[in-house]
Amino acid sequence: MVNAKLICIGDELLIGQTINTNAAWMGSELNQHGIRVAESIAIADQPAAILSALENALEEVSIILITGGLGPTKDDLTKHTLAAFFNQELVINDEVMARNRAYFESRGLPFLETNEKQAELPSGCRVIHNMRGTASGMRFEWRGKVVVSMPGVPYEMQGMMTDEIIPSLCQYFKCPRIVHRTILTTGVGESFLADRIAAWEESLQKDSIHLAYLPSPGMVKLRMSVYGGSDAQLEAMRQRELELLGLLGDTVYGFDEDTLITVVAKRLKELGATLSVAESCTGGRISHELTSVAGSSAYFLGGVVTYHEQLKSNLLDVDPQLIAEHGVVSREVAAAMAEGVRKTCRSDYALSVTGVAGPDALEGKPVGYIWIGLSTPDRTFAQDFQFGRSRQNNISMATWAALNLLRKEIL
């Protein structure tokens, strides 16, 4: 597999003002096309830093993709540094000059000397035309390696990568195929999962299948990859997947680009069923997640956030006697909340959450102790969970646990 290095130029990346989404986007695209990103680096807007990164990269990999430092003002730093390194003159590219002039004229803007300079490009590079802006890309071939420089503006860079750079790299390096399969799990921690599948994981080696664990609060993604992607390899990966599903059972909620939200949404739509939510300690997070996805109005009706105890009675008809007897964080109240919101919203399904997000304990229940209720057309029940000490994490974990409880019920 051919190796690439990403060099992202920009002080804003180093001081954390901008999150480096370019590196993630390029990594994902290259990987899908069988080019392995061996390393990605963010460096300062300085010729010495650019030169040093370039020299190191040329010793390590075959493809070097550079973003940033091509705007018309402070920079040309990248362009001048590359021209000097490859021992080339900057010459006017007539096609770029004409297109940039037209670009400014079409917007009624003056075409300044700084803009003219953008048409000066190293004499020996292949110019990558920018259909979305005025800074051209540059492609250099050097001792069988390829160096590409692109602007840092994400959608300009993405256009160049998709239209020209990736196809030309795949052709030049005769890239093999790489195939990934990601199995998404929830409800079981990383170490338990690892323990449960230890023997299976060992068996991957003989088929040259690489496994990665990708954990986030309440979830673990397991990603299998094969390089090459022969029919035999793909068949081996399919077999391993079946074995894995057998080992993991209903902790698996989906595959690849699925999310817990999209999986639940899809199933509710299949059933033609609606959902409402009564949230106490999650404080609106479940509703927020459900409505973050376009099209949620097809199955999500809404719900209530009963942060104050009184509202559980006012809005959900939870009997105050029940709260007095069992406490707000109890099986009985979770069930009554789910039933209450289901009736009030006239939905088919209803989830409820009541618990101790933290930082303080409540009614003698520890931080992270949470009851989740589910009311369906057939039954109402509740389940308790003990999460951790972080308020933010408890809210996240309870959100995914609630949606997972619903998923298991409706699938």
Next chain:
Amino acid sequence: MVNAKLICIGDELLIGQTINTNAAWMGSELNQHGIRVAESIAIADQPAAILSALENALEEVSIILITGGLGPTKDDLTKHTLAAFFNQELVINDEVMARNRAYFESRGLPFLETNEKQAELPSGCRVIHNMRGTASGMRFEWRGKVVVSMPGVPYEMQGMMTDEIIPSLCQYFKCPRIVHRTILTTGVGESFLADRIAAWEESLQKDSIHLAYLPSPGMVKLRMSVYGGSDAQLEAMRQRELELLGLLGDTVYGFDEDTLITVVAKRLKELGATLSVAESCTGGRISHELTSVAGSSAYFLGGVVTYHEQLKSNLLDVDPQLIAEHGVVSREVAAAMAEGVRKTCRSDYALSVTGVAGPDALEGKPVGYIWIGLSTPDRTFAQDFQFGRSRQNNISMATWAALNLLRKEIL
């Protein structure tokens, strides 16, 4: 200024499955404490890659901060690689073992052999205790340089950085003082803001005050910084701040670590007043933001998410005739929602949001068109906003605009 390099370990970063937010967070924090991030690098979960990155970094900078590769599973290799590099044995740390065992026991979970292994740490490192998870951090001193390894889980890494690593680095390297003052604004775009304060910004130079614009959806933070922090510099910065406040008026909602939530929360607590929220297109996001902050139960009672039109009438007593006449996205319905939720929840103040988050237009109203209602003990009114085309952004912008409307009313 002392130089640092960030080494972020994880295949998921290179294949773009995870965006490297850790690098941005660390860059921002270090920068604020006078440590310059010279370079940030993402590498594979491989001993050779870790070793090579570490060796290069030790030639270039004084501080090396490593994240990732410390979980209990098999793709986590950082600990072994570091132990080998520094020529140290892995030995059981009794304190870590006891804490991790307690961590599992408190959750009623079995303590497995893979978990025990997490208590094995290099004999010569200073252990950085992880109060939010089970993977400990490690701090090595080597020829006057410092190498720190942390887990890749953001909130675990952030806790270690804030509690222990940054203070110890500042002390070890005698970092110069940097004083920042951040003025927080909302409701005015970055370019308008820049235009309004252009002359003021020019005047900062003579006092060697550096200014940074930090924009995010709906907000712009203006951060002034002085290096050294003499009394004269601090006095100059105070003067500039007063001038700036005069220029910006009520677009300024707070300073430094304030958020729109904490500012509103503080004022509601001062007033001894309570708040409820009725959300349509924001779908629970406002409630979620309010309850993300501990102590919100002192002023936030709860509310309703009336995603489906019917619930506006069921839960908030909005007259169906009003909806039929003016449409759900209207001044009248926003006001009725705010009034309705204020009555139902018996709160002093109530916010409401009804609008078109997108991607599709609604009732002839364009995507991004949103009404926000506010009901107070004295009056009820609503204001309309036209945001952009992105659903996610519209939800964010409407959330901050609603809280800002409340802020301006109660201050």
